[in-house]
Amino acid sequence: MTENRIKRRAERNYQVQVKRNLNRNFAVHLVHGLLGQTGFRLLNAPTFLPAYVLLLSNGSNFAVGIALAMQSLGMAITPLLGANLIEHKTRVLPTGFLIGGGMRAMVLCIALSGILLSPSSALIAIILFLALLGLFQGMQGVIFNVLMSKVIPVNKRGWLTGLRNFLAGITSAGVAYLGGHYLIGDNPDPFGYSMTFLLAFVLTSIGLAMLLLVREPEPPTVAPNVTLKARLSQIPALLRNDPAFTRYFIARSIATMGRMAMPFYILYAGQSLPLTGATLGTLTVAFTLSGTISNLLWGLLGDRRGFRLAFLASIGLWIASTLLLFFSQSLFLSTLVFIGIGAAAQGFQTAAANLTLEFGHRDNVPLRIAIANSSSEVAGTLGPLLGGILAALLGYEAVFICSVGFLIIGGAMVNAYVAEPRWASTKPH
DSSP states (O other), X not given: OHHHHHHHHHHHHHHHXXXXXXXXXXXXXXXXXXXXXXXXXXXXXXXXXXXXXXXXXXXXXXXXXXXXXXXXXXHHHSHHHHHHHHTTXXXXXXHHXXXXXXXXXXXXXXXXXXXXXXXXXXXXXXXXHHHHHHHHHHHHHHHHHHHHHHHSOHHHHHHHHHHHHHHHHHHHHHHHHHIIIXXXXXXXXXXXXXXXXXXXXXXXXXXXXXXXXXXXXXXXXXXXXXXXXXXXXXXXXXXXXXXXXXXXXXXXXXXXXXXXXXXXXXXXXXXXXXOOHHHHHHHHHHHHHHHHHHHHHHHHHHHHHOHHHHHHHHHHHHHHHHHHGGGOOSHHHHHHHHHHHHHHHHHHHHHHHHHHHTSSOGGGHHHHHHHHHHHHHHHHHHXXXXXXXXXXXXXXXXHHHHHHHHHHHHHHHXXXXXXXXXXXXXXXX
16 A cells, blocks of 8 residues: 555656646747757658659659658667667656757768769768668657657647647748758759758757757656567567557558658659749648648647547548649649648648557557557558559559558548547556
8 A cells, every 4th residue: 555655646746747847848849849840841841852862863763762761661670779778767868869869960961962972872872871860760759759758748749749840830831942942943953952951950950959958757667677679579468458559550550651652742743843943842831831730730639639530630631632633733733732741741640649659558658659650660661662663663643542542441440440549548648
């Protein structure tokens, strides 16, 4: 009985720390996300990087698929390592700085490759650095989500992610417009793209520094410190004991295969539009602003109705926007497509990340994030490869049809077999 009282008192003290520092940590996470996402969206938007790789590879769709697949492969390999590095630690932020610094170093290397190397050498280097970036991203996706789960209560996370993505989208749109018009221009070359990615490095580095202001509480319990091999051996038991989470991450992985179409939207649009800096800037602005505005709605929907509904709604919008692409032969219709894709992609990302945090017990959050992220990024690796092959052999239309098929299957599985976890669990999150 005494031991139970001690545990309850420790849990209360932990929640008091979270509440006491909530405003400060909320603000810091907001600014960190604003600057970090502004920078990384310049690199990860389905416009600049695919067009850059297409330029360096002399028009190879397969090279575009390889480049994006290598980044996803890196992201698939390391989430479990990231979980193993931090799950036994009461403070995860020091490890986060190390991994976040590695991510930004890879962005810098990508930027410098276009300046210092010939186009053929730059293409090889960029593919390598994208793979290394993915390795760091795989760990970062676990570490910073664990940090958020510690300092932001579950009923505030949707508002934080929505507002953060909203503000980041506004700045991203402005930066993308300026980058497209003034850095890349009407005659795109490697130097212009490199300057755009160098700007991304500066913004993300400032964002990482903001986390020095976070006050991270120490939880009353953490997972035991075990080897990675031992932790991997525990995964089957975790999946058996939490069938709802198991069904969810399988469905999420299948839906993530729909991401195969992302680098090919801009290339398909390029068949009827000139891929000048102005066009790339306009479509990137459409993509980022739609994600920006919709994020407030996704976050509000997730906080009030649960992120399962937001997950399903984002898939429906993604499907509708992809189908509209078949009718887009003008800049106006292409812009509408990128508006829909931008809103859907942000909704999917926000809902998927927050849903993962709401299953099971708090001590297993790092491992659940790692499992979900690894499986999704395996799909994210296979998707661009399959997309590149389909685009080369059958055309872009085959890529989009296949993408829609995976989205339908993943959404149907969640709709039929995964209940809203927030209402199904009373364990601490």
